[in-house]
Amino acid sequence: MNQDWPVTELDPVRRMRVLAAATPGVAYAEKLIPAPFSAVWETASDLEHELPRMVTDLRSFEITSVRGERMTGHARGRLGQRARFDVVLRPGWCVMQSRFLIGGMAAVPEGEGTRFAFLGGLRLPGIRLLDPVLRPAIRPLARRPISRLEHRLQAR
């Protein structure tokens, strides 16, 4: 007799759905990408090279310190704006936050492909009040980085 109680594990994409649902003012999207997890995550997690390709408002992203899965990064925008980001990066999961911005990516194998999730948004006081209007309006902002990642994977 198996006396182990059933336990539910929440995969990274489901965790990102929780983070998205609980964070006002963020754009969130997910897509099944027809490429293996290893290829998708190898590309997506190469933040210094790939993040500026996915998020075209970024001119550069530089990792400045690494402590295990925690990192610090410096971002420069197209208009010259700068921001320091705290980052947590591990297989299938990445969350980053600056004073005014939040971002996240998650991935899990699904069939022969990979379910990939992207989250991005502003951290502003009072944004919770705008959330019902803002969320549907900004959803495409999360779809575009996923499309760019897909094109990048196809080009490789």
Place this chain on the structure above:
Amino acid sequence: MAPMTAPPEIDPALVRAAQRGDRMAVADLLDALAPYVGRVCGPIALQDGPDAAQEALIVIFRNLGGLREPGAIYGWARAIAVREAVRVARRTARAIPAELADVPAPGDPQLAADIRDVLARLTPEHRAVLVLRDLEGLDEQAAGALLAVPAATVRSRLSRARRSFRKAWSG
């Protein structure tokens, strides 16, 4: 059935940072709470466990600002997780009335009588009582308060659920 081992302690400062809107703290708190919520939702929602745990955690994090005492976070999260697990399990209409005569015998290769098989023959409400009493160690009053039913109902559900386990064990 042995009670669940105590979950790791959560730093009250992490909870407060998450309540203030620090999303890195929210992500860390999510890492800390997800295994516990999964252990509560799993035996109640069974195959719907991932949906139940996801929905419970959404409710937990949307309402985190209302938690006054960070030290009470596990008890608070448990109440939400149990309610969401019962709701999700009911919604998918997979609840089977607890007719226990057909509980399979141990060793039956077609229907191995493991905990999952026995749980699957109970309603979500019966499974919730089992989780609260036998895994979480709550008394009948506390379990009844959490499930919004009288302690006597907890007692009868528990008795029925335990009978099903005894039958499965004794074959």
